[in-house]
Amino acid sequence: MIIDCHGHYTTAPAAHTAWREHQLAGDARKYPTITDDEIRESVQGQLRVMDERGIDLTIFSPRASAMAHHLGDESTSAAWARACNDLVHRVVTLHPGRFAGVGQMPQSPGVPIERSIGELRRCVEELGFVGCNVNPDPSGGYWTAPPLTDCGWYPFYEAMIELDVPAMVHVSASANPVFHATGAHYLNADTTAFMQLLQGDLFADLPELRLVIPHGGGAVPYHWGRYRGLADMLARPEPAEHVLANVSFDTCVYHQPGIDLLFEVIGADAVLFGSETLGAVRGVDSRTGHHFDDTRRYVDAAGLSEVDRAKVYEHNARRVYPRLKTVPSRL
Amino acid sequence: MIIDCHGHYTTAPAAHTAWREHQLAGDARKYPTITDDEIRESVQGQLRVMDERGIDLTIFSPRASAMAHHLGDESTSAAWARACNDLVHRVVTLHPGRFAGVGQMPQSPGVPIERSIGELRRCVEELGFVGCNVNPDPSGGYWTAPPLTDCGWYPFYEAMIELDVPAMVHVSASANPVFHATGAHYLNADTTAFMQLLQGDLFADLPELRLVIPHGGGAVPYHWGRYRGLADMLARPEPAEHVLANVSFDTCVYHQPGIDLLFEVIGADAVLFGSETLGAVRGVDSRTGHHFDDTRRYVDAAGLSEVDRAKVYEHNARRVYPRLKTVPSRL
Numbered sequence: 001m002i003i004d005c006h007g008h009y010t011t012a013p014a015a016h017t018a019w020r021e022h023q024l025a026g027d028a029r030k031y032p033t034i035t036d037d038e039i040r041e042s043v044q045g046q047l048r049v050m051d052e053r054g055i056d057l058t059i060f061s062p063r064a065s066a067m068a069h070h071l072g073d074e075s076t077s078a079a080w081a082r083a084c085n086d087l088v089h090r091v092v093t094l095h096p097g098r099f100a101g102v103g104q105m106p107q108s109p110g111v112p113i114e115r116s117i118g119e120l121r122r123c124v125e126e127l128g129f130v131g132c133n134v135n136p137d138p139s140g141g142y143w144t145a146p147p148l149t150d151c152g153w154y155p156f157y158e159a160m161i162e163l164d165v166p167a168m169v170h171v172s173a174s175a176n177p178v179f180h181a182t183g184a185h186y187l188n189a190d191t192t193a194f195m196q197l198l199q200g201d202l203f204a205d206l207p208e209l210r211l212v213i214p215h216g217g218g219a220v221p222y223h224w225g226r227y228r229g230l231a232d233m234l235a236r237p238e239p240a241e242h243v244l245a246n247v248s249f250d251t252c253v254y255h256q257p258g259i260d261l262l263f264e265v266i267g268a269d270a271v272l273f274g275s276e277t278l279g280a281v282r283g284v285d286s287r288t289g290h291h292f293d294d295t296r297r298y299v300d301a302a303g304l305s306e307v308d309r310a311k312v313y314e315h316n317a318r319r320v321y322p323r324l325k326t327v328p329s330r331l
Numbered sequence: 332m333i334i335d336c337h338g339h340y341t342t343a344p345a346a347h348t349a350w351r352e353h354q355l356a357g358d359a360r361k362y363p364t365i366t367d368d369e370i371r372e373s374v375q376g377q378l379r380v381m382d383e384r385g386i387d388l389t390i391f392s393p394r395a396s397a398m399a400h401h402l403g404d405e406s407t408s409a410a411w412a413r414a415c416n417d418l419v420h421r422v423v424t425l426h427p428g429r430f431a432g433v434g435q436m437p438q439s440p441g442v443p444i445e446r447s448i449g450e451l452r453r454c455v456e457e458l459g460f461v462g463c464n465v466n467p468d469p470s471g472g473y474w475t476a477p478p479l480t481d482c483g484w485y486p487f488y489e490a491m492i493e494l495d496v497p498a499m500v501h502v503s504a505s506a507n508p509v510f511h512a513t514g515a516h517y518l519n520a521d522t523t524a525f526m527q528l529l530q531g532d533l534f535a536d537l538p539e540l541r542l543v544i545p546h547g548g549g550a551v552p553y554h555w556g557r558y559r560g561l562a563d564m565l566a567r568p569e570p571a572e573h574v575l576a577n578v579s580f581d582t583c584v585y586h587q588p589g590i591d592l593l594f595e596v597i598g599a600d601a602v603l604f605g606s607e608t609l610g611a612v613r614g615v616d617s618r619t620g621h622h623f624d625d626t627r628r629y630v631d632a633a634g635l636s637e638v639d640r641a642k643v644y645e646h647n648a649r650r651v652y653p654r655l656k657t658v659p660s661r662l
Contacts, residue, residue: 136509142473147509178467178478183526183561187550188519195514215557219518219550225586226546229612229623230514255556261592281560292560 002296003317003324004050006168006214006250006274007058007099009088011045013038016087017066020080024071031083039090047098049277053296056330058277059321061102061133062088065181067172070140074108074115081106081119089127097330100321101129102168107138109145114155124163130323132160134167136193141176141185148193149200157209166210166320169193182280190218194247198231198239203246210246210320212272216253216262224265240266248320250274251295251312254281259298268308272316273299333627334648334655335381337499337545337581337605338389338430340419342376344369347418348397351411355402362414370421378429380608384627387661389608390652392433392464393419396512398503401471405439405446412437412450420458428661431652432460433499438469440476445486455494461654463491465498467524472507472516479524480531488533488540497541497651500524513611521549525578529562529570534577541577541651543603547584547593555596571597579651581605582626582643585612590629599639603647604630
């Protein structure tokens with residue numbers, strides 16, 4: 001079985017996106033009626049790609065770049081997160097066994113993350129979601145929030161542990177013209193999060209907390225020697241033992257040499273299969289004739305043992321997202 | 332011959348550092364007398380490492396983390412840059428053939444980069460420096476300056492071209508608690524700069540401009556497929572032809588798999604040997620028994636042809652920093 005841990009609902013019906021535009025324009029109106037057929041239609045492309053690539057199940061969350069926590073205020077983000085999560089829930093319900101839901105949190109600059117616990121509970125307890133996405137920079141590229149190791153995060157982490165769900169650390173759109181979202185902001189956030197965790201002692205305090213750092217861990221595997229050296233200088237444990245006991249990277253690295261390095265350096269135990277489909281990079285690589293984000297090809301060609309491949313494709317995801325056991329088998 | 336393109340004067344005499352502390356405390360005093368012997372003494376460790384590793388010449392600039400452009404105002408940064416550059420000049424003069432100078436610019440948040448042209452000219456025309464370091468984020472981790480492709484940079488770039496010197500794009504200390512300097516801010520800045528250049532058209536306007544992105548290009552080589560895919564989506568040329576005609580990466584990647592990926596993906600033409608010695612990571616890797624930043628070992632073991640190795644160790648640096656021809660041969 002192949003589980004893709006990183007899919008966003010980037011093809012939501014136009015009426016959903018239009019409602020958001022009205023919301024941001026201050027034009028409060030009722031959320032539109034979206035039919036089941038419209039939802040089925042909207043994920044046909046996603047399902048086709050999953051079938052073509054042999055992906056059984058996608059862990060599916062609202063479009064990351066559209067979370068845009070920097071827009072509006074706390075109530076704006078609360079209504080938008082709720083609408084996005086409800087829509088993902090409908091996708092999951094309409095396609096048993098093909099999707100598992102992950103929730104967008106109603107974060108807003110300056111608002112304590114604690115205030116997202118209610119939506120987290122609703123996502124898990126009422127919608128049956130298996131995890132959440134947390135944004136380490138709700139300002140959208142101005143980085144005004146405290147680090148992930150700040151004690152302000154602890155009540156939220158404790159709720160995650162109680163609910164037995166992990167979080168993917170995932171920023172949203174960049175409002176800062178220096179940062180291209182998918183070409184800089186996303187990767188910078190991954191790198192930044194990892195270094196915060198290396199410096200801090202979060203997992204000594206919360207040993208059951210599980211985080212996923214997407215996009216192959218940002219710059220981290222390529223600079224693994226730097227991180228091992230910095231851990232040594234900071235009198236921290238080896239990052240493979242310290243951070244990677246609680247943190248996984250995904251395989252959203254869009255070429256063979258990058259995936260090969262990821263497995264060579266990080267190994268198979270802390271890597272979850274992911275593709276970010278349909279997502280950041282949608283084109284076909286003229287060198288290979290295949291889509292850049294067809295990460296299954298790279299993982300298949302990475303020379304993993306059968307045992308390791310099964311970890312990356314399924315077992316690690318089941319360990320990190322234990323609520324996947326509630327997802328009906330499609331077989 | 333082996334040229335290290337990336338060395339910072341991290342061991343400057345204590346009196347120099349103390350003067351900076353007084354300056355920041357508002358205690359204006361005369362710059363201290365520092366003797367030639369004190370300067371010679373201060374670089375003994377640097378020279379010993381260079382000799383042990385067979386490095387003939389280091390392109391040497393003031394300590395990057397101490398530039399701290401976010402502290403004080405324009406006049407603070409102007410006096411500090413001048414003091415730092417003068418000290419590097421003395422190191423260069425006292426050790427003919429071992430060092431070539433690169434200047435710190437007197438940047439300050441909100442101050443146009445154009446106002447650094449005077450110090451750039453002084454560094455090149457009076458001190459004989461071969462390049463400069465430019466900080467894409469003088470705010471120290473709050474990213475309030477425009478991108479490197481902004482037209483505000485053009486007068487500075489035109490002065491660089493006239494003087495025939497390149498710039499290394501290098502941030503300084505992080506004043507933002509979310510970013511560890513050497514573990515996040517540096518790499519994020521490298522990634523950010525590359526993506527700005529990929530999006531922009533700077534080198535169509537200024538085909539003679541040469542930039543160096545340090546730390547192995549941040550996250551870029553590891554995510555080369557993402558950048559090729561983004562270039563395709565943005566209707567930009569292949570980044571290898573577009574950006575890398577004017578941009579080089581250094582080899583400050585502190586483990587063998589990272590260096591191997593760098594050469595596999597980027598090739599030898601756009602890579603300059605560098606080590607960041609004595610710099611970010613000073614310890615010994617317990618796995619290899621060698622210093623993490625002994626990048627010569629990784630480059631030697633990367634399986635390059637003799638021609639490519641000579642490019643990386645010497646010829647690329649001479650192309651990017653043509654004023655190196657003014658440095659006396661130590662032989």
